[in-house]
Amino acid sequence: MLLSPLKFSHTLLSQLVSPGDHVVDATVGNGHDTIKLAQLVGKTGKVYGFDIQPQAIEETQKKVTLTGLTEQIELYCKGHETLDKTLPESVTLQAVVFNLGYLPKSDKSIITLPETTISAIEQGLNRLAIGGTILIMVYYGHEGGTDEKNAVKNYLQKLPQEQYAVLEYGFINQKNNPPFLLAIEKKRH
Numbered sequence: 135m136l137l138s139p140l141k142f143s144h145t146l147l148s149q150l151v152s153p154g155d156h157v158v159d160a161t162v163g164n165g166h167d168t169i170k171l172a173q174l175v176g177k178t179g180k181v182y183g184f185d186i187q188p189q190a191i192e193e194t195q196k197k198v199t200l201t202g203l204t205e206q207i208e209l210y211c212k213g214h215e216t217l218d219k220t221l222p223e224s225v226t227l228q229a230v231v232f233n234l235g236y237l238p239k240s241d242k243s244i245i246t247l248p249e250t251t252i253s254a255i256e257q258g259l260n261r262l263a264i265g266g267t268i269l270i271m272v273y274y275g276h277e278g279g280t281d282e283k284n285a286v287k288n289y290l291q292k293l294p295q296e297q298y299a300v301l302e303y304g305f306i307n308q309k310n311n312p313p314f315l316l317a318i319e320k321k322r323h
């Protein structure tokens with residue numbers, strides 16, 4: 135069975151993230167990845183979550199409280215491009231997760247943007263541990279989505295292969311711009 139890009143990204147996360155790790159959910163939205171990550175890092179780890187929409191942060195905060203995962207989650211109503219300024223200097227990351235695009239069933243004009251997405255990826259790469267990975271689910275069917283997809287791919291294609299392994303995973307015979315996964319593993323500093 136071929137896993138969907140989203141299922142494949144979750145499989146990778148389960149293999150990659152262990153109790154005690156520090157990770158970032160760069161696009162919290164409804165908090166699905168935040169909760170999953172919090173379960174993987176456990177009480178001794180930390181999930182730093184970013185979203186620019188107060189509504190997304192508030193709703194996710196409620197889920198966090200309900201699931202009792204408060205200890206390991208810190209949510210910020212801020213852009214992911216502030217990652218470096220926001221996280222304590224000593225923090226090294228095992229994983230950073232992005233879901234590009236807009237929040238489903240919400241304002242479709244609030245989307246992730248090429249410049250801030252690439253800035254956050256760059257900051258994330260600098261903070262990654264060796265063996266750490268950035269996972270980016272690329273949703274690009276909306277207006278502006280193709281520009282962001284192209285800009286991100288263009289940036290990632292230029293990363294030095296001695297330092298990073300960059301993977302693209304997705305179905306190529308599906309209609310309507312199906313989402314796909316980009317994964318970047320840090321091999322050395």
Ligand SMILES: C[S@@+](CC[C@H](N)C(=O)[O-])C[C@H]1O[C@@H](n2cnc3c(N)ncnc32)[C@H](O)[C@@H]1O
Nearest residue numbers: 161162163164166185186213214233236237246
């Ligand atoms: C596709 S949704 C994320 C879905 C989420 N992972 C979930 O489980 O529901 C994209 C999110 O990115 C947020 N976003 C847009 N620009 C952002 C930025 N510069 N920094 C952080 N979040 C941003 C949007 O507000 C939106 O909630």
